[in-house]
Amino acid sequence: MPDENVIERVIGVIAKTQHMPPAAIDIDKSFLELQFDSLDGMNILFAVETEFGISIPDEQVPQITSVRQMVEGIQKLLAEKTAS
């Protein structure tokens, strides 16, 4: 289950990075629907890594195509970080 707190922080980071209102970002929207291109994607990944103190491996990036996938991926990385 996506954690509400993580969702909120991810949407906050995306909104800040993309200069758009948080209300315009729906967790079930794909980056394509949100009209983010590859450069936007890199910007967001970088900001999210800073926000959560994590490092998103390159090989996971192609699987992140929506806000929900990003939230789930971050939760997984945070869980791994806690476990270690």
Add this chain to the structure above:
Amino acid sequence: MMHRVAVTGIGVMAAPGRTRATFWESLREGRSAIRPMTLVNGLRFSNAAEVPEYCATEYLDPKEAGMLDRFTQFALIAAREAVADCGVTFTGERTAVVTGTSAGGKTCEDREFESLYARNTGRVHPLTIPRTMANAATSRIALEYGITGPSYTVSTACASATHAIGQAFWMVRHGQVDAAIAGGSEAPFSMGFLKAWEAMRIVAPDTCRPFSRDRKGLILGEGAAMLMLEPLERARARGARIWGEIAGFGMSSDAHHLTQPLAGGAALAMRAALQDANVTPEAVGYVNAHGTGTLANDATEAQAIREVFGGRAEKVPVSSTKSMHGHALGAAGALEAAATLLALHDGVLPPTANFTEADPECGLDVIPNAARAAAVEWALSNSFAFGGLNAVLVFRKAS
């Protein structure tokens, strides 16, 4: 009067070889120079095409070596080889120097900024500006030979050297100068710059596999290549060895996106180069591709080649020598110009190394893994930069 333009000297300093001859031997044997990186550690990627066991003082006296950033050292060493190779030292106001670099003196800049920010030295070396300026290579080459004609540096990211060679070619063709040294140099292996590449997530964790289905990105390279250009009739009159001719140059801008390539822009530059050379796509027997090994570049470039060559696209041999010398950014176009000239001269097309399986998104005859003997008269060399700036050269076999 318009001149035909001959290349009478080639100098190379790169990962596959520290001379023209050794560079070309590696390429024609399909040997990739991509290895574990030694100059910088602690990145997400660990492979690169570094000049192996490079020691500046093998080529330059210690004082001189200390004055010059690594990218200028490479440029000077390659220029010396090109000048020696052509057999004449051109000098004075009727000679030009045009070089390309994407990043300039990043090696030196990184070292000085590290001392400022990390070690709080509160100062940087007084030669930081002359070492790091992008035109340092051009200036040092001009000093070496007393060249007082048009001399400048072009910086268009990964197309820098191709733009530089193209500009020099036009100056010689139009009689503005009697000779030109043109090429490019790059030394990107410093922590700050590599961290920036890491953040873009386009450097492959394994190797550079242009046009392969399982390609994972580019591999950075370093080095320099310089060409000596002069009017064909004068080169013939003095009995010079002619490696080949530069016959056309075309440029375009995608005006589309800072990093995403556009097939239409690439095709526009290829068509412009062919038109400048007054030759049709049907005559072209080899394309040295930009072929970075990124998902976006290779598929887009293949589409552009189809737009230009139409039904013949699958029959034209296309290879990416970046699979062997890495992506040397502002030097890439010069290394690839050298490879294309040597291919025409020797009748051997260098392969795309590290090739695994064809990508339906790309197709094309990419000369997988082994060089191919082929008598080709006309060839293209493509360079497509971040920022959507495209440059293409047309080469012709010496007749």
